[in-house]
Amino acid sequence: MKQKIKNLILKAALNAHEKGDLPSSEFPDVEVDTPRIESQGDFSTNIAMVMASVQKMQPKRIAEAIIKNIDDPKGIISKTEIAVPGFINFFINNLAWHPVLPRIHEEGDMYGSSDIGKGSKIQVEFVSSNPTGPLHVGHGRGAAVGDAMANILLFCGYDVEKEYYINDSGRQINTLGRSVFLRYRQLFGENIDFPDDCYQGDYIRDLAGLIKEDKGRTLLDQKEEEAVHYCAQFAAKNIIAGIRDDLKSFGVEFDNWFSEQSLYDSGKVDNVLNDFRSRNIIYEKDGAHWFRTKDFGDEKDRVVVRNNGQTTYFASDIAYHKDKFDRGFERIIDIWGADHHGYIPRIKASIEAAGYSKDRFDVILVQLVNLLRGGQPVAMSTRAGEFITLADVISEVGSDAARFIFLTRHHESPLDFDLELAKKKTNENPVFYVQYVHARISSIIRKGREKGIKETGWDEKAVSILKEPEEINLIKSLGSYPETVRLSAEFMEPHRITFYLMNLASSFHTYYNKHRVLTDDQLLTGARLYLVVAVKKVIKNGLTLLGVSAPEKM
């Protein structure tokens, strides 16, 4: 609808120019807004004010010239107004909104989809938690944002791949092995002080127990190095399997699990480092190897090989991001915890140095989650190994509530996640509020069937009965869904869908309380059914993008 108005305005401006009502043929981009206040119409444009200096005319005169030249054969516009500074306000004929309904019925699950991505290959990498412990709540937020983002991009015509990067190499894996091995030895009665720098959680003991069951005491006879290595591999594999399960119960499945170690095994890390050395992008100082990230806009240069010969995490990350582009992705999106933001300039530097444009790389920073219970902070200490895992949260409040709540904030604002609130079944909890719409409409349909009432289907005459303000309001809201999806993809902000759904839900509940769908008037009932079924479809459509279910009953 907005686009239609845009075109009408543009054509009117051209007509006006041809007829000599407007001197200049220079037209700015037409901007059409939806005013907040009802009395200001359904759409407004600022074109007259923007053109004032070019046309050397008063905005009011320009507005008059444009209105005079509007050609609206279908009668979409019921009224136009010129408002004080020079806005032109358009009032849409109520009946002009209705054609969105058959579109929703036809397109169903695909309503709102588009091809703005033009099939270009895009990768979303998220969660990528170290395989040294279970996922916690913060990872859940990253998972919810990443998965929703991937769904939205797919819906907008991108060829999306979801990837999980496994940090299965380097020091933290060694620490994991040591932690498990020490617990293992404790199981055989050794009296060992468990070091602070080892992983403290109970899951480490559990893993040690599993190894004991499997291997008996044989590890004690091996060289420590070998035993630690075995424990590390065993534990990492086990933990990853657990992470995979947790994500699955959260409704998140990845297309690809990418191993950091594989970058070393295939020589990709060495290759890219050698390439940078040969191009003098890496130099030696104090026995370490430094990447000239400063030359690419970072604050200072960064170490890639330490003076003990070990590569840093950054070294494999250089190879990793290069490899993503080598695999043919036109754009890559990383979803990180906000505490990693300082890492962005150096990754961009590495991408530029590897010969790709840093503009093809985006990072979505997800702020931290404060876990609360009844308003009180839940104590969490990773060091002491006392934390509520994502799995705990899912089993307590359910995947739907968790996912939805994670998406009720802009990803760059910190989020309070209250476990008690997430379980509440009231207006305080937005998940139920939205899902309830779907359940209510399902219920209406069931009741209708019992009474032998069928949907009318698209019948312009019947549907044109829908002219209650609450109905027009609902239809307008339905019509704006595709734009919401598009903006959500463009700005990489999944929460826009969440807010849209809450808004649509509110419009529906208002309508529901004021008007009955199933009435004695057959024509009206059919038309209203047609409307609410469209609402149901859009609610389901949006919830699906967010990874939340749409229940038939609640």
Next chain:
RNA sequence: GCGCCUGUAGCUCAGCUGGAUAGAGCAACGGACUUCUAAUCCGUAGGUCGCAGGUUCGAAUCCUGCCAGGCGUACCA
């Protein structure tokens, strides 16, 4: 110190990349179930958009400087 993020109603947050009189939910108060799920709705009240300048027809939104909070600033990941 420097860098990034945040600051909007008592609380939790939106605000469509510069538009007109800044919006929701919660909490408070007052109402609505013999009718399709009251897990809902309607109404009342609540604001110097952190502060101060600047840009312009027009600023919560853009720029600059402060103030407050969070995070980062490793040869950790």
